[in-house]
Every structure is written in structure tokens, then in C-alpha cells.
Amino acid sequence: MNNVIIETLAPIFTIEDSVFKILLVRKKTEPYKGYWILPGGIVNDDKTINECISENVLEQAGIDNLNFEQSYVFSDLDRVPDKRVIAVSLISIVDEFKIKSHQVSTNYEVAWFPIDQLPKIGYDHSNVIDVAISQLKIKLNQSKTLQQIFPSDFTLPEIQKIYEQVSAKELDRRNFRKKFLKLDLIEETGYKAQSVTGRPAKLYRFKQDIENVILF
Amino acid sequence: MNNVIIETLAPIFTIEDSVFKILLVRKKTEPYKGYWILPGGIVNDDKTINECISENVLEQAGIDNLNFEQSYVFSDLDRVPDKRVIAVSLISIVDEFKIKSHQVSTNYEVAWFPIDQLPKIGYDHSNVIDVAISQLKIKLNQSKTLQQIFPSDFTLPEIQKIYEQVSAKELDRRNFRKKFLKLDLIEETGYKAQSVTGRPAKLYRFKQDIENVILF
């Protein structure tokens, strides 16, 4: 006998003003009515897990064309009340610009939360989010992941702040710059960022067809 | 409607005489009768995926008390003929000594194959094995993984050969030795390996409670 249901869950991350954020949707029905949960849904027999999560994220969060990478499978017997549901979690990383220009409205209440200021989370999704965050930090050591967050212009201080958060220690600005530039992954755009205060930083972009190298 | 079945699959690796091997079982029934496949089985609603794979591996391969780490989820619609089966693959790494002293006989035909000399493989398990091998190579850069393969004595040339296979390039013996010893993970046992030819190598063991560091 086999009453196992399989669902997908999508921790979707972005960075806004050097703050890591995750997208959550508010649950409209019991159980956990009013709580925030990850987008996702049941896998039917005519869909792969990638098709399933893409459709659910579009329907619930209004974002299309994301890339997903497998995070982890959660199979505890009591992770969903009264049913046996195994969850496959799939991480996506999206840039600020894509969200602002492409996210469409849905029938769901959707919001981005800083990862250290999460609301009340339903089911075992706190656990799913914790696992995804620790994997996100590992992924951010790869140049291709960084490129997903910064497909267009960025400044070196912005990137430095990411690494200071990921490694939880401060880095020397001069050494960071030297090391990063030596990798030969990025080039100056010739433009400068808008400075809020202080000297404006140079804007850089990733070169085309970069290698996926370990950064730090 | 939901006719999705979930199964576990276990690529189990060991190293014998510096050769990477994987454990396979011969399928006794159609489809793929006579082909070799990974141990594993259907997940019922009263088992986590870890419980499921542990029981299946014990029953089929006769090995108990393995540690498993998630590899990947395979959800292509046609990966199993006539049914919709999603597979969760879980890698285990086991040492030669444990196999020889603890593996018990089962009703299955079981064998270890060098990973570059695989037999005829059933279902999509070639693909599952390929994914597992590439992840195994990444894992072998961690000290804890190496310790799983060498819980007791080993020689430095043995370990060097592993890295030469993983990185597909030759390393200098003197530099390898210096770098590895400097990590302060291992200690001399005072004994020497049996030499087939040439000077016998010193035997080392891992220290207790080592850090899980990146090796190369």
C-alpha cells in the first residue's frame, strides 16, 4: 500500500540593498491559515518536479522562467498533519531587476522577507528554509551564482558585503578588490553608482561566458 | 489525481586497491531481468526515505548501519516503463574492512564493479550512477569523507592515488605529503604496509574528532 504524496517547495532568494530576502506566500486556508509558507504544490503523474514547481511559482508568486536547483528532500512522517507528504525543495536565485519588471500579481498574498526577520512560518517550512539558506551560502562562493544575482551592473563594495555576510567576518577592501579583479570575471562599465553618501562606486558587469569558479 | 510512486536508490561506493567500486544487484524479474541495478525500493507511508533505503540495502545487499547522504531526485516521466516513479538517490561510502567483515549473504546476486567497468545497467540507473560519481568526487575533497573510506590504517601513496583519480592529474609526492601532513588530521601508527614491491609505506590513521575541511 502506498498513500505517499510528493510535493515541491521553492525557497526563492534575492538580494536587495545587500540584504538577503526570501519570497513567501500567505496561506489562505486551514491548517496554518494566515501563516507564511513557501510556494509549491503537489506533483501529479504528468509533471516532472521542475515542471511542477515552475507552474506553482508562476501561479502563486507570479514569477516566470526561473532556474531551480535541488536542495533537499524532507520525508519526516509527521511533517504535514494527517497526511503523508514528502517534499522536494528546489532553490532559485533571482535578481532584483527581474522581480521588479516581471513579477505579476496573483490571487495570493506574496512578500519578500529578510532572512533574519521571518514571519510566522507554517508546516516544517522553517526547517526547509534553514537548509536552503545554508546551501545558498555555499552556492554564493561560485561565480555563476553571483552572476545570477547580478546579471547587470554591480559595485565591488556590494559584492564584498555579500561575502562578509556569508563568511561572517570582515574583509579588507583593498585585498578583496585585488583578489576579485584578478579572477578576470568582471569588467568596468564606465559608469558609476548613485551615491547616497560618499564617493560613488564604479559599476562593473560580468564578462560573457565566465567559468564557474570558487570565489572564496 | 495522483498515481506517483516514490522509490529510493542507493549508489554505495568503496575503494579497493585504489580502485573506486560501486555495489550493484542483479535484477531477477522483468523488466530488465538479468541487468544490474542499484539497491533500493518503494517508499511506503510509514517510512522515511532513510529508513526505506536502510532496510532495502540490508535486505538486498546484506549491509547494515550505513550512512546515507542525499544525491539527487530523478523525476522524468518515462524513467520507469508503464509507471510513474520518482527516485530519490542516496549515496553511501563504506570501507573495505567493513564490507569484508560485516556483509551477509542475501537472496540477491550482488557484486562490486569498478566505476569505469560497469556491466549492463537497467532502468535509468546509469544516469543515477553518473550523477552519484560526480558528487562522490566532490565529496572526496572533504576530510570526513576520506575518513569514511579509511576509518583505520592507510598510506599516503594510497590517498595520493585517490586525488590523482579525482582531479585527473598527477601530483608531486613530496608536495602532496607536505600539504596533507600540515593539515594535522592524521598521525603515524608506527607500523608499515606490506610491500608488494619496493619500500613499504608508513601506515597512518586519522586523529579523533577531526574538522571537516576541504582538502584540495
Next chain:
DNA sequence: ACAAAAGTGTTAACTTTACACCCATGT
């Protein structure tokens, strides 16, 4: 002119690489 953050260069410490000879064992 001042506050705020970005940009830049040099030196010392450390790590990595390249390289050749001797040692312990079995035959």
C-alpha cells in the same frame, strides 16, 4: 569645509611549486 564611503600601492608572511637523491624491502 566637512562627512561619508570608494579607490589605490607596498611590504612581509605564508603557501605553492619545482626539482634529485637516498632508503627499505623483495627477488
Next chain:
DNA sequence: ACATGGGTGTAAAGTTAACACTTTTGT
């Protein structure tokens, strides 16, 4: 005694780490 593979040291090149002053902008 010889063949085979293991063990050892040193010097040059490259990388990382430590450190302070100047520049550009907004107010």
C-alpha cells in the same frame, strides 16, 4: 646487486595579509 616504490629538503615563484592616505561625491 638490482629493481621497485617510498621518504626527505631546499630554493624560487606566487599568493595572501596587513596596513594609511587620497579622491569623489552630497550637504
